[in-house]
Amino acid sequence: MTTESLNFPAIGSDALKATFRMHASGVAIITSHDQDGQPIGFTATSVTSLGSNPPLVSFNIARGSSSYPHLVVGRDVALHTLSATNLELAQRMAGPKEERFIEGDYQLVGQLPVFPSASSILIGKVRERFEVEANAVVVLDILHGTEALQEDSPLLYYKRGYLTATERLADNS
Amino acid sequence: MTTESLNFPAIGSDALKATFRMHASGVAIITSHDQDGQPIGFTATSVTSLGSNPPLVSFNIARGSSSYPHLVVGRDVALHTLSATNLELAQRMAGPKEERFIEGDYQLVGQLPVFPSASSILIGKVRERFEVEANAVVVLDILHGTEALQEDSPLLYYKRGYLTATERLADNS
Numbered sequence: 001m002t003t004e005s006l007n008f009p010a011i012g013s014d015a016l017k018a019t020f021r022m023h024a025s026g027v028a029i030i031t032s033h034d035q036d037g038q039p040i041g042f043t044a045t046s047v048t049s050l051g052s053n054p055p056l057v058s059f060n061i062a063r064g065s066s067s068y069p070h071l072v073v074g075r076d077v078a079l080h081t082l083s084a085t086n087l088e089l090a091q092r093m094a095g096p097k098e099e100r101f102i103e104g105d106y107q108l109v110g111q112l113p114v115f116p117s118a119s120s121i122l123i124g125k126v127r128e129r130f131e132v133e134a135n136a137v138v139v140l141d142i143l144h145g146t147e148a149l150q151e152d153s154p155l156l157y158y159k160r161g162y163l164t165a166t167e168r169l170a171d172n173s
Numbered sequence: 174m175t176t177e178s179l180n181f182p183a184i185g186s187d188a189l190k191a192t193f194r195m196h197a198s199g200v201a202i203i204t205s206h207d208q209d210g211q212p213i214g215f216t217a218t219s220v221t222s223l224g225s226n227p228p229l230v231s232f233n234i235a236r237g238s239s240s241y242p243h244l245v246v247g248r249d250v251a252l253h254t255l256s257a258t259n260l261e262l263a264q265r266m267a268g269p270k271e272e273r274f275i276e277g278d279y280q281l282v283g284q285l286p287v288f289p290s291a292s293s294i295l296i297g298k299v300r301e302r303f304e305v306e307a308n309a310v311v312v313l314d315i316l317h318g319t320e321a322l323q324e325d326s327p328l329l330y331y332k333r334g335y336l337t338a339t340e341r342l343a344d345n346s
Contacts, residue, residue, distance in 0.1 A: 006280060006282075006287065006289050006294070006319065007319065008282070008294070008296060008317045008318055008319055009317075009319075009320070010317060010318050010319065010320055011316070011317050012227065012228045012315065012316070012317070013225040013226050013227070013228045015228065015295055015315060015317055015318030015319075016222060016225050016228035016229075016230070016295065016315050016318070017225055018293060018318065018319075018320050018321055019252070019254055019293040019294070019295045019318055019319075019321075020222050020254075021293075021321065022254045022256075022292045022293040022321050022324075022327065023199040023201065023220065023254040023293075023327070024197070024198075024199040024327040024329055024338055025197075025198060025199050025221065026196040026197040026198050026331075028196065045221070046221040046222070046223075047196065048198065048218070048219040048221060048233055049189060049193050049219070049233070050219075050233050050305060050308050050310065051233075051235065051305075051306060051307055051308040052186040052189050052190055053186050053307070054185065054186070054306060055185045055186045055188065055189035056189075056305060056306065056308065057189070058219075058231075058233060058310055060221055060222070060223050060224075060231060062224065079192070081192055081193075081195040081196040083195075084340075084342060087342050087343060091343070094345075107179060109179075109181070114179065116179050119195045120191060120192040120194075120195040120196075121179070121181070121192070122188055122189065122192045123181060127305075128303075128305065130301075130303045130310065132223060132224075132229060132300075132301065132312055133224060133227060133229065134224055134226070135223050135224040135229065137223065137231055137303065137310050137312075139305055139310075142185065142188060142189050143184070143185070144181045144182075144183060144184050144185070144188055145181055145183050145188030145189070145191065145192055146179065146180065146181055146182075146183065146188075146191075146192075147182065147183055147191050148191055148192075148194065148195050151195075154195065154196070154197040154331055155197075155342075156197055156329065156338050158199075158327055158338060160344065160345045161341055161342070161343055161344040161345055162341075162342040162343045162344075162345075163338040163339075163340055163341050163342055164338065164340045164342060165197055165329050165331060165336040165337065165338040165339075165340075166336075166338070166339050166340055167257075167336060167337045167338075167339055168334055168335075168336050169257060169260050169328075169334070169335040169336055169337060170260060170264070170334060170335045171333065171334040171335075172267075172333045172334055172335075
């Protein structure tokens with residue numbers, strides 16, 4: 001148990017980027033609306049459960065993003081998980097913001113845009129925002145959601161590209 | 174754009190669980206040590222970047238977990254990303270806590286246990302903890318880390334089991 005065989009040469013943001021290249025994440029879409037009822041949304045790779053009782057979800061966002069000012073406490077938000085068949089949607093929602101919402105591709109639940117092609121959808125409200133440097137952790141209270149809408153293999157982000165997962169290794173014991 | 178074709182029947186924690194079954198996540202291992210220098214650690218599927226300048230990472234944890242009392246502000250922490258070849262390590266670090274650390278399987282960096290078989294390692298310190306209900310978001314300042322140690326396909330968690338990702342769909346444009 002020595003450290004001779006390991007080196008930790010990279011410092012700070014370079015180390016972070018090198019490591020997160022190696023860390024796969026599920027791809028999700030977050031949608032909401034602005035104060036005029038216009039849809040907003042984006043592709044997110046930081047969505048994670050924050051406990052099921054009560055049901056909470058967190059995601060991370062840059063405070064400088066165009067969506068952040070609209071994600072105020074109490075605002076309704078939809079969270080979509082994606083499968084490999086949603087690749088084009090994931091790319092579009094990560095592209096120019098005026099091209100993200102195409103008539104007929106989404107439905108409205110009140111003022112909230114939802115994509116029925118997602119593998120599953122949760123609807124909640126912004127509960128709390130924790131600001132850290134130039135970023136924020138946004139916590140949602142989950143109110144309801146769909147059952148799984150389809151069971152295709154999941155869409156993943158890894159090494160700056162999209163993949164799907166096909167090879168099952170083990171069930172949780 | 175009507176809601177007629179979509180139903181949102183599931184409420185609360187059931188909806189959350191049904192949706193997160195459909196959301197794949199990368200598998201990581203978090204390690205640290207207690208006040209006596211004894212190693213602690215666990216498998217985590219909630220690790221995500223919180224910005225690269227300055228480099229920050231967040232993960233979620235139940236406040237009732239045995240590790241949480243040790244993750245005090247300022248404590249040094251190692252974050253390991255895993256590949257498919259680390260399946261046994263991921264399962265072990267999610268199992269009984271007295272069986273998690275096997276002599277010769279880890280190295281010590283000061284008092285911090287690190288697993289050299291990981292695909293990449295970051296070392297940081299607990300910066301802040303945001304407590305929400307029975308859970309917490311833990312934010313780390315990243316100080317340094319390895320370059321990628323190996324390039325095997327990533328280890329994922331999905332539908333209560335472990336998978337790897339093999340099929341690349343698209344590069345980020």
